[in-house]
């Protein structure tokens with residue numbers, strides 16, 4: 250594309266440099282969340298932004314963040330030396346770190362002088378990530394545990410931090426991550442810009458949000474209508490016959506690809522083995538797999554090389570799989586909001602999608618519970 254500027258993004262305040270970078274991704278019109286969030290972020294204010302899965306939240310924060318880094322860098326040529334971090338993007342899984350990093354790379358590859366970005370997550374040697382911090386970074390993308398380890402060792406320092414982004418904020422603020430998050434916040438300077446992005450907004454995070462944010466702009470673009478482009482079906486099937494039902498579904502359909510969710514790691518492995526017995530090949534992704542294997546399964550699935558992927562909810566959050574036509578819930582997730590996130594892997598960027606949930610008799614009460622909590626009808 251030889252377009253120099255991108256008028257629709259120009260009106261949001263993005264500089265010609267960033268407009269050009271966005272145009273290279275062949276995005277001509279901003280999505281609603283991008284329209285609303287970009288000007289707020291450029292102005293330096295705090296933000297709580299809710300918008301559905303697949304609506305372009307990543308670019309909504311990465312683009313203005315890069316612009317602020319470039320602008321502030323130009324204003325302050327003698328910027329801090331050492332292990333500083335200027336912007337910190339926190340996400341819940343390693344795979345999301347990689348995905349966000351790719352967006353940063355895509356937007357900054359032709360920017361000079363460059364923006365230094367570092368991604369850190371577990372399963373990779375701590376020392377090498379610590380060394381990479383030696384001269385400071387403009388943007389750090391990481392998972393809570395690893396960032397905390399690096400902060401404790403003083404391998405990185407947050408005293409120059411300008412902006413904190415928490416993507417998948419509701420997940421990072423739930424009980425699983427809360428303790429790490431509180432500890433991380435203790436390392437951050439009080440005066441900073443906070444940007445929280447989420448596709449689901451459980452009430453329990455409201456007090457935390459109030460405590461954290463300073464006169465935030467609140468954008469809530471979520472509506473129940475949003476998920477209507479995803480077709481929902483349930484299939485009543487006894488627990489012992491779920492694999493058979495799955496085999497039947499996969500054999501009779503011509504879905505280009507299917508993502509299958511199970512609640513437990515060992516269920517993923519068991520379902521993979523049983524599908525294998527039926528002559529159906531599938532990849533598996535869960536937290537007990539080696540990091541290299543996790544990334545290979547995901548890349549193969551994202552590139553279309555792998556047709557079926559069986560995964561736990563670590564894949565439910567944020568991952569962008571282009572044109573994924575179908576998600577199957579081998580079992581219903583324990584937490585209602587996870588249902589929304591699982592479904593959100595299909596029907597992205599305005600496309601259609603289909604979700605099929607296999608529901609055993611013992612799960613029927615839970616199904617009603619999820620429907621009630623989410624205010625939707627599943628099937």
Ligand code: ADP
Nearest residue numbers: 276278279280302303304305306307308569598
């Ligand atoms: P979310 O974080 O809201 O779930 P993502 O940031 O992962 O969504 O974006 C979903 C998809 O939409 C990605 O493939 C992304 O490249 C694409 N996308 C983002 N912004 C635009 C845009 N302005 N126009 C077209 N596609 C876009």
Ligand code: MG
Nearest residue numbers: 306307416567
């Ligand atoms: Mg996202």
